[in-house]
Amino acid sequence: MKYLVAIIAVFVLILTACTNPQSKSKAALLESEKNTTIQVATATKQYKKGDLVPTEEVCMVNDAFMAKKQLLVKHEGKVYYGCCEMCKERIPKDAAVRVAIDPLSKKEVDKASAAIAITGDQGEVSYFENEENYRTYVENLNQ
Template identity: 60%
Template sequence: MNYLMLILTVLVASLMACTRSQHNPQLPKADNSEDVAAMNTIQPAQYRKGDLVPAAEVCMVNDAFMAKKQLLVEHNGKMYYGCCQMCKDRIPREQAVRIATDPFSGKTVDKAEAIIAITGDRGEVSYFENEANYRSYFKHTN
């Protein structure tokens, strides 16, 4: 049940991020029958906090594990993923959504080349420069 709530929370957060514009943020309307159906069909994730996750199941714009394959966006020969058309459009245009800071080393990493792990209680992910940083981060946070 907790996993279902986690996935629903991530889905709602992603829908909010993907439906707002940069200049005029608006909350998405959840009364659309397609949105309600999508929320009801999410399966519990097999991953939990601390686990490495496949890049293809992460929205790299929202930095969230989505527990299902995302939209592939190829940019400069690298593979990025987004959860919706807005995310797919932003990836090639905005460098800021293609990079992250390794929480252990503090170095900037390219999300397409990073080791990705769930670091938040609601499916939030962090990007690591390498597996050694990932292991060290969780060793020091537990």
């Protein structure tokens, strides 16, 4: 009988000891599931080649979509964006990085007011005078 009580006590102790880590494990699983949901929600907001992108997520010096908010640079009442301090310093000093050529109209466009779309396979962007030019450009590519 002593052995039976000892075995039951050990068994109860083991079950009790295993219960606490399991509840932590369930909490960890719930947290992991929550993080996965957030990642999936974020993934649906990803942009692909041909999409218009938010201006504030483009480095206007490197002409690249960075998929995150860039450093804001105000110059002559306009707003530009750069990915680093070097870009932030270069934008006011170098007029060439503040303009681009619209691939449809071939006109010079101020990057601060342009419609911006991913046009390269590595996140390269193009600047358009307006969204109408962008849509026409995309239609011409799909023909």
